[in-house]
Amino acid sequence: MAIKTAVVGMGNIGRNHCRTYKANSQAELVAVCDMDRARAEAAGAELGVRPYYDLEELLRSEVVDMVSVATAGTENGSHHYQPTMQALAAGKHVLCEKPLSNNLAEAKEMVSEAQRRGLCLAVDLNHRFTPATALAKEKITSGEIGELLFINMNLWIANRRDEPEYFHLRALHSHSVDVMRHLAGDVARVQAFFSKGPGRQSWSNASINMQFAAGAVGHLTGSYDMSMNHAFERTEVAGHKGRVVIDNSTVDFHWYPHGSKEEVHVQNAGGMTSFAETLPARLNRWIEQLVAGAKPQEIEGNGEDGLRAQAVVEAAIRSHETGAIVEVAQILSP
Numbered sequence: 001m002a003i004k005t006a007v008v009g010m011g012n013i014g015r016n017h018c019r020t021y022k023a024n025s026q027a028e029l030v031a032v033c034d035m036d037r038a039r040a041e042a043a044g045a046e047l048g049v050r051p052y053y054d055l056e057e058l059l060r061s062e063v064v065d066m067v068s069v070a071t072a073g074t075e076n077g078s079h080h081y082q083p084t085m086q087a088l089a090a091g092k093h094v095l096c097e098k099p100l101s102n103n104l105a106e107a108k109e110m111v112s113e114a115q116r117r118g119l120c121l122a123v124d125l126n127h128r129f130t131p132a133t134a135l136a137k138e139k140i141t142s143g144e145i146g147e148l149l150f151i152n153m154n155l156w157i158a159n160r161r162d163e164p165e166y167f168h169l170r171a172l173h174s175h176s177v178d179v180m181r182h183l184a185g186d187v188a189r190v191q192a193f194f195s196k197g198p199g200r201q202s203w204s205n206a207s208i209n210m211q212f213a214a215g216a217v218g219h220l221t222g223s224y225d226m227s228m229n230h231a232f233e234r235t236e237v238a239g240h241k242g243r244v245v246i247d248n249s250t251v252d253f254h255w256y257p258h259g260s261k262e263e264v265h266v267q268n269a270g271g272m273t274s275f276a277e278t279l280p281a282r283l284n285r286w287i288e289q290l291v292a293g294a295k296p297q298e299i300e301g302n303g304e305d306g307l308r309a310q311a312v313v314e315a316a317i318r319s320h321e322t323g324a325i326v327e328v329a330q331i332l333s334p
């Protein structure tokens with residue numbers, strides 16, 4: 001049976017969610033919602049569904065199984081809390097855009113509310129939903145890579161928006177930290193330096209060192225001062241038996257076993273040719289898991305993952321502010 005779906009927030013990303021659900025035979029787009037009436041109506045007309053201006057009214061009037069939250073707000077996250085909590089209160093599963101919230105206390109509440117109600121909460125952590133990442137993960141879980149030693153990642157894009165001061169960190173890096181956590185497990189400790197690009201008021205560059213709970217070390221370089229003319233994301237994981245690289249903005253896979261001169265390069269792994277395909281890949285996996293009746297904790301890229309990634313970002317901000325090494329558990333503790 002198709003998952004009856006409503007999407008809140010009719011910006012570029014929300015409309016993207018709608019198009020993906022429309023194209024998925026296991027989903028049925030039932031309604032759209034935006035507090036901006038013109039946006040809601042334009043999207044409703046384009047998609048052939050009823051537009052709403054208030055989520056409460058939508059939830060009272062329509063039968064839906066799931067709500068996709070694609071609002072934005074400060075640091076692209078402050079508007080996610082209200083519609084997510086409204087949808088959960090109405091007993092609906094929720095997929096929320098990233099960051100879960102720019103406010104960690106709210107993100108914790110969203111996760112515990114979903115847990116309390118036994119509902120699925122997913123986050124649009126689309127960067128991990130690529131065939132190249134799956135190949136890398138397979139080398140790790142199969143043990144072929146050996147004991148994990150280090151993980152290095154860069155995620156750098158062009159974004160001239162310049163406020164508030166931690167916009168780059170909170171708006172972007174739940175993605176990169178999630179990929180690192182997905183491959184190497186929880187991050188225990190963080191140490192960070194930030195810098196400002198020319199003419200910037202905000203911290204648009206970040207160099208973040210991590211120690212993973214399982215013992216590996218890692219590094220993330222992030223920036224909003226690069227261009228989109230070249231690959232903007234690369235992840236490298238090394239073990240004592242080999243090394244994997246996910247390259248060319250998440251689509252290519254490389255394997256370098258230590259014990260041989262052989263190299264395996266898979267260009268456009270799984271047929272994925274561009275980063276733009278990661279958003280539908282993520283949303284389609286969410287639908288697939290809902291149809292299969294996945295339990296909340298089985299959802300890939302779930303609320304807990306979003307929260308833990310956000311906590312690492314907050315640890316980096318605290319490290320930058322204090323000059324100290326910050327324990328992620330301290331950030332997560334109540």
Ligand SMILES: NC(=O)c1ccc[n+]([C@@H]2O[C@H](COP(=O)([O-])OP(=O)(O)OC[C@H]3O[C@@H](n4cnc5c(N)ncnc54)[C@H](O)[C@@H]3O)[C@@H](O)[C@H]2O)c1
Binds near residue numbers: 010071097098279
């Ligand atoms: N996963 C990705 O790759 C990716 C990429 C870019 C952006 N994003 C995320 O997508 C989200 C949306 O981005 P965007 O650029 O489309 O934003 P946007 O600001 O263009 O659109 C958000 C819309 O939400 C509406 N809105 C806000 N609160 C509402 C509420 N309570 N009820 C109804 N409507 C409400 C606003 O009126 C606005 O039209 C952001 O969180 C951003 O971080 C994700």
